[in-house]
Amino acid sequence: MKKKKPNYKLRRQMAKIILIVIVLTPIIFINKTKIFNAPLYITNIKYSKVIDSMFEVDYNKEKIKDTLNYLKEKKKINSNTANYILKIHNLGYSNNVIDYIIRNLNKKQITDFLARKYNKDFEEYIKSNLFLYKKYDRYLAYQKNHKKLDIDDVVTQIELNLDKTYYDDSVLIKNPDSIDTLANKYLEIPEDYEPSDLVDMDDDYANNMYGQKKLRKEAYDKFVEMCEASRKDGVNFYAESAYRSYDYQNTIYKNYVREHGQEEADKFAAKPGFSEHELGLSIDLANIWTITTKGEEYKWLSKNAYKYGYIIRYKEEWEDITGYAAEAWHIRYVGIKNATMIHKKNITYEEYYIKYIANKK
Numbered sequence: 001m002k003k004k005k006p007n008y009k010l011r012r013q014m015a016k017i018i019l020i021v022i023v024l025t026p027i028i029f030i031n032k033t034k035i036f037n038a039p040l041y042i043t044n045i046k047y048s049k050v051i052d053s054m055f056e057v058d059y060n061k062e063k064i065k066d067t068l069n070y071l072k073e074k075k076k077i078n079s080n081t082a083n084y085i086l087k088i089h090n091l092g093y094s095n096n097v098i099d100y101i102i103r104n105l106n107k108k109q110i111t112d113f114l115a116r117k118y119n120k121d122f123e124e125y126i127k128s129n130l131f132l133y134k135k136y137d138r139y140l141a142y143q144k145n146h147k148k149l150d151i152d153d154v155v156t157q158i159e160l161n162l163d164k165t166y167y168d169d170s171v172l173i174k175n176p177d178s179i180d181t182l183a184n185k186y187l188e189i190p191e192d193y194e195p196s197d198l199v200d201m202d203d204d205y206a207n208n209m210y211g212q213k214k215l216r217k218e219a220y221d222k223f224v225e226m227c228e229a230s231r232k233d234g235v236n237f238y239a240e241s242a243y244r245s246y247d248y249q250n251t252i253y254k255n256y257v258r259e260h261g262q263e264e265a266d267k268f269a270a271k272p273g274f275s276e277h278e279l280g281l282s283i284d285l286a287n288i289w290t291i292t293t294k295g296e297e298y299k300w301l302s303k304n305a306y307k308y309g310y311i312i313r314y315k316e317e318w319e320d321i322t323g324y325a326a327e328a329w330h331i332r333y334v335g336i337k338n339a340t341m342i343h344k345k346n347i348t349y350e351e352y353y354i355k356y357i358a359n360k361k
């Protein structure tokens, strides 16, 4: 019996089709955005990608309108959003700003934003992690009075309420027991707060002549380690003042006011409720004489304190932010991890706290 001849024609056809598919698939895939026209391409993606694609191909206003109308018809965005996108674009803002506004602002805020003139700094403002539109007017007012600050500093300092009146506009601290708590003239320690783990400081590390010095356990243990290490290097210091109760701070403050007057006192002494010493984590150091920035104690501390979780809290260049005149003798325990980062960044505890601690809570 004669064998049936294979259908070569059909096989050739099949091979051709397979070849075409193999060659074309990656080309179509890679050039998807170029092959199809943009509106078709963007129907299945979110609006931010829509904007991206519009700007990528440098659409003119008419084309943007077309695209937005198309999306409205397809119910991919509503007409409000489409109007906003167009208006923000017409004000002169970038894709980033449009995206930020549509995602983060409510209707009232968008209306407010659209009533304002173009501000080139807005592009910078939204880059700051701490930026909140509801504080925009405060940023602008603060920026006017602090022209040398960059935008990120403006946002950070508003977050610290530095545009408000210290003491009067202060807020009560919720977590005074936390090792990393920030206390300053804007953040008040509750009057009835007393750390539960205060320990007596040994005479080797504190001047107990005028009353027993106390510190929170963790801070004290690290302080002892630090003193031992410094003494090995031939540098001596001890605690002249450590934990202070609200009442004790009140006495100190009142004495200062009596001696120097209110204005002077406010520069050097804290009102009760506003001294870090009430947290049981701060120490004023001495070495018979007062510690100064020129002394070997300060130099040793600048180099080594962070290894024991301590930071020098008040420096001259930080006075505008901390609200306190420089104190070379005042150190604060914040834990080794925080102290190490602060040492590396060389920034105030205020800035560190608001950027790296409060922001994560």
Ligand SMILES: [Zn+2]
Residues within 6 Å of the ligand: 277, 282, 283, 284, 327, 330, 331
């Ligand atoms: Zn102090």
